[in-house]
Amino acid sequence: MAVKIEMQGxxxxxxxxxxxxVAVKRRVQHGVYGKIQKRTTKLMAHNENDDAKMGDLVAIxxxxxxxxxKRWSVTRVIERAPKV
Numbered sequence: 016m017a018v019k020i021e022m023q024g025x026x027x028x029x030x031x032x033x034x035x036x037v038a039v040k041r042r043v044q045h046g047v048y049g050k051i052q053k054r055t056t057k058l059m060a061h062n063e064n065d066d067a068k069m070g071d072l073v074a075i076x077x078x079x080x081x082x083x084x085k086r087w088s089v090t091r092v093i094e095r096a097p098k099v
Contacts, residue, residue: 021076029069034064034085035062037075070096
C-alpha cells in the first residue's frame with residue numbers, strides 16, 4: 016500500500032458543510048533563474064465534524080475522491096486561530 020501524503024495549511028474558507036478550503040504554501044526554485052518563489056495551492060478537504068474553522072492551521076492527508084474537487088481530508092487541527 017502506498018504511503019499517504021500529509022501536508023499542513025491554513026483554512027481560508029469554512030462556509031460549506033463538512034468541507035473546508037485549505038491554502039498550502041510551498042517554495043519552488045525557478046527553472047532558469049534559480050530564484051526561490053512562494054507558491055500557494057488551494058485544496059478542498061473533507062471536515063467531518065466541522066472542527067476546523069477559518070484561520071486554523073490544519074494537517075490534511077490524501078483520501079479517496081469524495082466529489083469532483085475534494086480528494087483530501089482534515090486529520091487534525093494543529094493550531095487554532097486567535098479569537099477576535
